[in-house]
Amino acid sequence: MVGTHMDESVDIVLVGAGVMSATLATLLHELEPEARIEIIERLDTTASESSFAWNNAGTGHAGLCELNYTPRAEDGSIVLDKAIHTNTLFEESKQLWSYLVEKGNLGDPARFVHPVPHMSFVRGADDVRFLRDRYHAMREHPCFEGMEYTEERSVIDEWAPLLLDGREGDEPLAATRVADGTDVDFGALTRQLLARLEEEPDEQVRITTGQTVEDLDRNDDGSWTLKIAGNDHTTRTLRARFVFLGAGGASLHLLQKSGIPEGKGYAGFPVSGQWLRCDKPEIVSRHHAKVYSKAPIGAPPMSVPHLDTRNVDGTPSLLFGPFAGFTTKFLKTGSVMDLARSVRSSNLSPMLSVARDNFSLVKYLIDQVRLSHEQRVDELRTFYPTAKTEDWRLEIAGQRVQVIKKDPEKGGVLQFGTEVVAASDGSLAALLGASPGASTATSIMINLVEQCFPEKFASDTWQQRLHELVPARADTLADNGQLLRDVRHRTHTTLKLADAQPAPAPVA
Numbered sequence: 278m279v280g281t282h283m284d285e286s287v288d289i290v291l292v293g294a295g296v297m298s299a300t301l302a303t304l305l306h307e308l309e310p311e312a313r314i315e316i317i318e319r320l321d322t323t324a325s326e327s328s329f330a331w332n333n334a335g336t337g338h339a340g341l342c343e344l345n346y347t348p349r350a351e352d353g354s355i356v357l358d359k360a361i362h363t364n365t366l367f368e369e370s371k372q373l374w375s376y377l378v379e380k381g382n383l384g385d386p387a388r389f390v391h392p393v394p395h396m397s398f399v400r401g402a403d404d405v406r407f408l409r410d411r412y413h414a415m416r417e418h419p420c421f422e423g424m425e426y427t428e429e430r431s432v433i434d435e436w437a438p439l440l441l442d443g444r445e446g447d448e449p450l451a452a453t454r455v456a457d458g459t460d461v462d463f464g465a466l467t468r469q470l471l472a473r474l475e476e477e478p479d480e481q482v483r484i485t486t487g488q489t490v491e492d493l494d495r496n497d498d499g500s501w502t503l504k505i506a507g508n509d510h511t512t513r514t515l516r517a518r519f520v521f522l523g524a525g526g527a528s529l530h531l532l533q534k535s536g537i538p539e540g541k542g543y544a545g546f547p548v549s550g551q552w553l554r555c556d557k558p559e560i561v562s563r564h565h566a567k568v569y570s571k572a573p574i575g576a577p578p579m580s581v582p583h584l585d586t587r588n589v590d591g592t593p594s595l596l597f598g599p600f601a602g603f604t605t606k607f608l609k610t611g612s613v614m615d616l617a618r619s620v621r622s623s624n625l626s627p628m629l630s631v632a633r634d635n636f637s638l639v640k641y642l643i644d645q646v647r648l649s650h651e652q653r654v655d656e657l658r659t660f661y662p663t664a665k666t667e668d669w670r671l672e673i674a675g676q677r678v679q680v681i682k683k684d685p686e687k688g689g690v691l692q693f694g695t696e697v698v699a700a701s702d703g704s705l706a707a708l709l710g711a712s713p714g715a716s717t718a719t720s721i722m723i724n725l726v727e728q729c730f731p732e733k734f735a736s737d738t739w740q741q742r743l744h745e746l747v748p749a750r751a752d753t754l755a756d757n758g759q760l761l762r763d764v765r766h767r768t769h770t771t772l773k774l775a776d777a778q779p780a781p782a783p784v785a
């Protein structure tokens with residue numbers, strides 16, 4: 278254990294032991310094995326905030342089922358850009374995991390990734406028309422090869438029987454299904470990535486839990502000094518050439534403390550989440566899919582309702598939600614003062630603009646907070662009509678802190694994606710925001726490495742190494758169907774998702 282005021286130095290410090298830091302540490306260790314890296318986590322265990330299995334939905338986001346990724350354009354066509362982009366970004370993550378599994382460095386993939394079909398399910402003539410048009414637009418693209426579509430109740434019943442259980446009337450229904458979707462336990466993945474780094478014989482990566490980074494200052498030589506407090510009341514300082522703020526919702530506070538000009542004007546909009554969870558084997562065994570539908574009007578994009586198979590610690594369960602709520606905490610284990618502490622003169626105006634322009638969102642969150650258990654189960658009944666209140670219990674999800682940033686026209690805008698904010702000299706980077714999140718951790722972190730280590734990134738050594746880790750980058754995959762099929766064949770075999778994956782088509 279470290280003592281009081283013991284000054285140490287490492288090359289790289291990563292604040293927070295979630296999936297983002299674990300992915301970045303893995304990449305940096307592979308690219309520069311001699312770099313000394315320390316990961317500092319305030320809780321006593323790693324992967325206990327957003328990356329913990331029940332704090333997120335575990336969807337391997339690949340644009341297969343998320344209807345908000347494929348909006349209808351004004352001319353009536355379906356815009357596929359976001360779905361294709363997300364699909365190919367997830368392929369980057371699967372390639373990195375496959376490389377590590379093949380090298381014997383990530384343990385058994387069946388402990389963190391499982392094949393679970395991804396479905397979209399809609400009701401009513403308008404939404405059926407939308408889903409049909411979406412299917413026709415998507416099925417031509419190699420990213421979505423194998424997508425099936427039906428308006429037949431008997432087929433939906435075969436794909437996901439709970440959806441049809443006791444459903445009366447003749448309302449038009451439609452569904453799509455992609456067999457090779459995934460459910461990912463990002464907590465298990467994080468722990469497996471970190472365990473491997475800690476076990477390396479060179480001992481270049483150290484993971485310290487139970488210590489909080491309280492402050493950070495830039496030194497004259499461009500390096501950083503972090504002030505760290507232990508849960509055992511010890512304090513210490515640590516110097517590093519590069520700092521990554523992967524503290525989840527708390528990254529904003531640390532970014533503000535860093536004082537880098539690039540961080541000015543950013544603010545956070547915290548949204549809490551809840552699920553309904555069912556563990557009853559007789560119900561769980563009748564559903565094997567992640568079924569996404571349309572978000573209610575006024576709901577933020579991350580509130581799209583879905584009924585999911587989850588695989589956590591070898592046990593299947595069902596999850597329905599998310600139900601959103603308003604909170605002032607930036608972490609699930611954070612403080613109610615988090616929001617107030619983030620207010621600065623530079624971000625007050627963007628925050629007020631967002632409050633003014635997002636009244637429907639605020640109303641939606643207030644309505645969600647007021648829901649009773651019975652009302653939540655009523656929402657579940659739009660998916661699973663015969664759901665019984667007593668079979669489902671409430672599970673508190675992780676905290677999302679959406680990014681608020683300055684906007685020249687509106688004063689401030691609310692964003693639902695992730696954003697890397699980096700110092701111009703590349704010595705510090707912070708990750709803000711939450712979606713699509715963990716699925717795209719590899720791509721986000723490769724881009725961060727390029728931004729913060731531009732010369733090394735361009736070098737032949739790093740490029741060759743990166744090519745071994747992630748042989749086919751997202752932009753190449755989006756335009757090359759055969760390459761995508763070949764890459765998937767490898768990753769799905771390595772990650773034991775192969776049963777769900779058709780063999781690659783022969784090259785024409």
Ligand SMILES: Cc1cc2nc3c(=O)[nH]c(=O)nc-3n(C[C@H](O)[C@H](O)[C@H](O)COP(=O)(O)OP(=O)(O)OC[C@H]3O[C@@H](n4cnc5c(N)ncnc54)[C@H](O)[C@@H]3O)c2cc1C
Pocket residue numbers: 292293294295296297298317318319320323324325326327328329332333334335336337338463488489490491523524525526527528550599608674675676677708711712713714715716717
């Ligand atoms: C409700 C919900 C559903 C989601 N669903 C999905 C999904 O289906 N698919 C998907 O891909 N993504 C999903 N996400 C997003 C995904 O969970 C996140 O993008 C991802 O887990 C973020 O990882 P992280 O490492 O940045 O943060 P975290 O996992 O939150 O890790 C941050 C760590 O930093 C630590 N920390 C904070 N402050 C300090 C400090 N000062 N000093 C030291 N340590 C500190 C925290 O304790 C924590 O362990 C969801 C998120 C939520 C909230």
